Amino acid sequence: MPKVKVPRKSTSVDMTAMTDVAFLLLTFFMLATKFKPDEPVMVDTPSSIAEIKLPDVNIMLITVDKQDRIFFSIDGQGVKEEVLKKMGEKYQIQFTPEEIKEFGLLNSFGIPIQQMKQFLALKAADRNKFAQSGVPADSTNNQLSDWIWQSRLANNNVQVAIKGDRETNYPIVKQIIATLQDRKVNRFNFITSMEKAD
């Protein structure tokens, strides 16, 4: 057997370039995206060809799901704390400073104000399991109307956005629009998904 020794090349690959690419991608995602807000309920919005983007700040979001439950959310921690204090005064519920701070960190909620203390006392993981029955908006007990009014008092520039599911029944949306009109809000937005105009 001829003794030809095949020259062995090194099999170790230089990984510097790979790490650079990985960290570049990571930096892009960290800077260009925002965390998806965790909502209490997943809503499948209907599609429309409207292309106006929702502004980021000063948004009051009213979400309605298939079972006609209403969830309310407003952005701005200071605004949230202010609104809770005023609502507490109106409904004669005393909120402690810790509860108010906890509320400032909450995202979206759908409970009558009477259950708020209980809800705030729960830890974040348990809140997802809490059965949220929706903010009441019927004519006898229209808490939604008060939330809207107090939010507008606390933040004048707030814009209202309604996010409904495809299968949400029309009467509850009509009730929300009527509530908004009562509180003199006549311009609002419907959140929709993209649709191609054909």
Next chain:
Amino acid sequence: MAEIDGGGGGKHKGKKPKGKKLSTKVDFTPMVDLGFLLITFFMLTTSMNKPQTMEINMPVKDKIENPDDVSKIKESQAMTLILGEKNRIFYYFGMTNPNVEVTNFSAKGIRKVLLEESKKRNPKLDSIEIYKNMFKSGKIKEDVYKAKVAGVKAYKDGIIVVIKADEKSKYKNLVDILDEMLICNIGRYAVVDITEPEKELIKNVQEPVQ
């Protein structure tokens, strides 16, 4: 396997007190793994696209002081759309003795009707398409385009659509019909409450033979 050579096999100058030479090669594979793990985490928990919205303006809901103050619409201009259950739309023209017909949301349905009726009343409606092409090809500026389109839509004798939704209809129906208003370039439309006689009307309409 993945490594960076940190000059481990380099200098021989200067005797080290220890006889052994420690390798300075660092293995970077875990670093890459970590990097891709973090990327995957951010890809799944964040979203890049901001949600889209449709802007809605409702009229001010004041108490009607004097019924005569309510603006009157000519019967020939008015078209009423009633949103019923199971994605059906009932429509009729004018106010007296309506001939109610039923259609659906497909392109051949309500869109065809709206476009035909709108064109009958406002012959300049085709010019909106022309303006759009001119704007896209850069011949006219955006504010001129918007002003022209608003002018065509506000044509005095154009169609006025009144939208009434039955309790059994869904939110999707409302959003779709407002979408159709945008697609068909209808200048004037309003969402109002359904009346009892109309609820009776839609009960009696038969589905057309297809």
